Amino acid sequence: MIEEELFSELENCPESEQKVKIEEMNGLVEEMNEKEFKSVFNTELYDKIFKMIEEKKVSMENTILLLKHVGYCKVLLDWFSYAFKSSLLSRRFEKMLVDEDKKNEEKNEKLLADLCECFILFDHCLSSELDLICIPCLMKFALKKDESEETRKEAEMALLALSSIRDNFVEQELYLNDIKEIIEYHQEHRNLTRLAYQSAWQFLTDRFFIDNSLDGEIVSELHFTREAARELEDLSKCVDWKKEKEEEKEKETKEELVIERWFDEIFNFLYLNALWIEEFAGLIGGVVLVYRAAKGNNEKIGRECVFVFETAAETRSVDVEELLKGGAVDVVLEGMQRQTFNEGMTSKCLQFFTTISRRLEEKKRDDKEEEERKATKRKVFEKMEEEGYEDIIASFHKIFELLKNKHQDYRLSLKISDYFVNV
Structure with a gap:
């Protein structure tokens, strides 16, 4: 392989x-798919790099230059690989960052940050000892407020590394004030790149998985739904969707990848958030904007939009009225009339309306809420009737059994009456 030849050349050149x-x-890494990446960057290769460092055939500076870019691509593309974790190079980096952190006046902050980034980008599960070293170190670089290109790149890399930390509880004292300052400063000054800002949110919302006491900061103080909606709207305008379709590119643009990363956080937020908030309609509206832009041009993102709507319909903290106001009902109805709609999307759309129907059948104890429920139900029914939903369902009725068998979705009803919101 070309990549292996280059490593051999690297070993033998000055x-x-x-x-x-x-x-x-680094340029070749950007052109790889996941299978190629895992084939090249395996444990044997990392052990080889370790040996080259030991034999002084490659400098630590150049090793970091390579690994930071490889790790950046790996995390941005959401590829999982445990090859580095079991390598000699991993142990070398861990020892180096621990030793560097123990230094006082002689500590090299930039080297320590580089070591932390290299380690975390490849190994997202940190020990409590490494949490204490890496999180404050990377927060310090992300907190820099200089808007130079170099500082923006440093902040982006630091926050991307932090966003890849998974599955471990972190004490709030270690990160909360810093990450809030980073987010709030950006909201006022727009100093971060789009990826850096999304990564800051991802780090915070991933902590929400384990520590749900953070909902006040995420919802009330930092306004996650408002910010996610605004970012999705801006990102959807940055992508030349038609060009993407015409060129039939296999690689998604950076903006498209950031959109998908926002969707991951929205899924998490919808599942975990227990508060009803008025900004949900705005969040749904942001996803609707992306759906309309991606429709017919990027089927992957269009499908993820529908999954967000279906998830939101199942979430009790999202009122059906918010789905209606945000435009989710409109775009799902529009989508179901497309001839190119595939079976997986059909299943999700039908589930969306089945869930809405079930929720609108639930009578409220409070008279005012009951009147609101009836009013929303009528609005949904009129919208469905206007778009010819009954005809759409009738046309899909013959393939319901196929859909059920193929997707093994036991929630997909075969009773046609289940797909109507009867007033």
Whole structure:
């Protein structure tokens, strides 16, 4: 393989030429798919890099230059690989960052941050000892308020690394004030890149998985739904959707990848949030804007939009009226009339309306809420009737059994009457 040849050349060329080889390898990494990535960047390769460091055939500076870019691509594309974790290089980096942190006046903050980023981008489960070292170190770089290009890149890398920390409880004292300051400062000054800002939110909302006491900060203080909606709207305008379709590119743009990362956080938020908030309609509206822009151009993102609507319909903290106001009902109805609609999307759309129907059948104890329920039910019914929903369901009725068998979705009813909101 070309990549293996380049590593052999790297081992045998002088340090002055190594940066050129590394930049060439970094360019090849950007063109890889996940299978190719895992084939090249395996444990044997990381062990080889470790040996090259030990034999002084490659400098630590050049090793970091390579690994930071490889790790950046891996995390941005959401590829999972445990090859680094079991390598000699992983142990070398862990020891180096622990030793560097123990230094006082001689501590090299930039080297420590580089080591933390390299380690976390490849190994997202940190020990409590490494949490105490890596999180404050990377927060310090993310907190820099200088708007130079170099500072923005440093903040983006630091926050991307932090966003990849998974599955471990972190004491709020270690991060909460810093991450709130980062988010609030950006909301006022727009100093971060779009990926950096999304990564800051991802780090915070991932903590919400384990520590649900954070809902006040996320919802009331930092306004997650408002910010996610605004970012989705802005990102949808940055993508040349028609060009993407015409060129039939296999690789998604950075903006499209950031949109998908926002969707991951929205899914998490919908599942975990127990508060009813008025800004949900705005959040749904942001996803609707993306759906309308991606429709017919990026089927993957269009499908994820429908999954957000279906998840929101199941979530008790989202009122059906908010789904109606946000435009989710409109776009799902529009989508179901497309000839290119596939079976998986059909299943999700039908589930969306089945869930809404079930929720609108639930009578309220309070007279005012009951009147609101009836009013919402009538609005949904009129919308469905206006768009010819009954005809759509009739046309799908013959393939319900196929859909059920293929997707093994026991929630997908075969009774046609279940798909109508009867007033």
